[in-house]
Amino acid sequence: MNTPDPESALAEQLLRLTRRVHRIQKRHLEQRDLGVTPAQSRLLRVLTHYDSPPRMADLAERLEVVPRAVTxxxxxxxxxxxxxxxxxxxxxxxTRIELTDEGRATLRELRGARRSAAEEILAPLTDKERQLLGLLLDTLMDGDLPRPC
Known part of the structure; x- marks a missing residue:
């Protein structure tokens, strides 16, 4: 008799959810016709984390890609x-990379698309469930697992 592996089932659920999130976000981006790919939108978002225009190498490191991909x-x-x-x-x-006014306008639209996608994805959850999901995701991303008493 083959017993299910709970970790494998969770891993599969996470992968399926990730694919669903990507599909929904891509659809919301396409609906706004912003002319950017998901990877380009990520680079635009990363640019906002710098006080002064970053070097290409800084962007590659932050995005965890090879410098050629940033180019x-x-x-x-x-x-x-x-x-x-x-x-x-x-x-x-x-060479340093700087957002233009057009880039900032695109970022505002991107935020709207991401917000719409998040609303669609999270629609089945109550406010309390959303808070719990946020805590669980923070725990997984940080790698620190607080244990209940």
């Missing part, structure tokens, strides 16, 4: 006017 993302975003490359005043071999 490709920046190329597309620059072509659509959402970011601009600028030389580093202290080292002309270094």
């Amino acid at each position: 490709t993302l920046v190329d597309g975003l620059e072509a659509s006017g959402k970011v601009r490359r600028m030389p580093d005043p202290a080292n002309r071999r270094v």
